[in-house]
Amino acid sequence: MVMKQVVIAGCGDVGTALGLQLHARGWQVYGLRRDPTSLPAEITPVAADLTQPEKPPGWPTKVDYLVYCPAAGKRDAEVYQRLYVEGLEHVLGWIKDSRQRLQHLLQVSSTAVYAQSQGEWVTENSRAEADTPTAVQLLAAEDVALRSGVPASVVRLGGIYGPGRNRLIGQVREGLQVPAEPPQYTNRIHRDDAAGLLAHLLALAEQRELLAPCYLGVDDEPASLFEVTGWLAEQLGTSLQPDGARSTRSGSKRCSNELARDTGWQPRYPSYREGYAELLKG
Template sequence: MRVMIFGCGYSGQAIAEAFKSAGASVSGTVRTPESAEKLAKCGIKPFIFDGSAFGDELAGEFAEVTHLVQSIPPGGTGDPLLKLMTGRLGALCPKLEWIGYLSTVGVYGDHGGGWVTEETPGSPIQGRSIERVDTEEAWAAEGDAVHVPVARLRLAGIYGPGRNAFVNLARGTARRIIKKDQVFNRIRVEDIAGATLFLAERKLGGIYNVTDDEPGPPQDVIVEAARLMGTAPPPEQDYETAEMTPMARSFYGANKRVSNAKLRAAGFEFRFPNYRMSLAEMWDSGRWKA
């Protein structure tokens, strides 16, 4: 496999490591020379991409790419990669066999705590999630035009080494916001990487929820992390009166339980199916700081 990851940030680098472990040649895009240096040190061939145009070297790399992962979120003017590739995908990437598009479970909107599956119609309540639905469908259409399967990976709240409740507790930024009956799904970054590799190796297209087994109240994660650290959790704060940014508050507007049954039925096994075992692994190994 020759893999190109657009937007090789937190999730993208985890995906790159998974593909490298499978023997793939991996390249990725970032926005700055400093980030490119970091990718190179990790054994990932770096390219600078700011969304405006393909450089000659990047365009040349496309000729050999067999698997493409798009991790760059759409901005106010849409998906920058899609704009440049629409109608040109086959010509730019003649060896392409599979596309993975990283989306979000936010496309489902609010379901009052009820369960949703890949068959649940999208009813996003936030502008950024509405844009995701349109972008998902556009990528699927581009793939159909050149007979390349497109997997739409709908990701839950991402956490992992360096981005987790332990880090927030250590920094003093962890908050225990209480909203009655509110639940969220989450996903460990290594399971995003594993699911992407799994779908790519099998050239599976379609929609897949990439999320843990156990949606639950967000404050429970903070309490469990504090228990493992041997520290007191922060005091409870009522959602209605807590000071929050509009962005942070908007996440609480969608309450749902997201099923991963389709991905499991395809044969994928999660390394970290619930937050308790995941937090315990990070704490015991010390990887929570990484």
């Protein structure tokens, strides 16, 4: 069997978890990031700045799959434009320049591209019309992927949590105040489930299964922030304070993972309860 080779461009937290899963399946994994020295030994490092057009000297000679999943670090439209839009164009250019035939591209996006805010259910077929400057750039990056001329799918992830992502736990410990009404629905996915969904879709592509152009990567249970923080407070033995810092969240939508589940994928952490329970144990 010929070893499949994948480049994970923007190999951060989710990308590293994905790379380890793919390596365990016998894939050759290349992790591309500005400073790849902290990558585990299972992932071959490639040092590159995605915002620069020059192909990195460590670019692999063969690429079967590309996962484009950088993290901007801050919500700035110009940064998003350079990293998500132009960066993806650069990587696709490197592949073309190397005369490599890409079997599938997964472009990681966000459920933030949806503007729905009244608790509506959202699917892959819902209109994605968020007009924030960063959401506009994410949609532009999706367009680059889907018009690239190679088989491509966009994976819109909900809020990622997991090891090292404990901001909400810290806010609850400090007495975060969240209004019960109107409900502020939230959508999340554990880091390992996000990586697992990407690995699952790559496995389907390897089996020559026809993938949809878009998938929502969220757990089974959208939940109001009031419910989630109340549950966390109970687990932590604390309480939400009426005079505590007030949540500034404004969006409210419920994202469905039905299409992803129809492919055979199942989240290991089907709701916030299972995922946060494990984090709290640690």
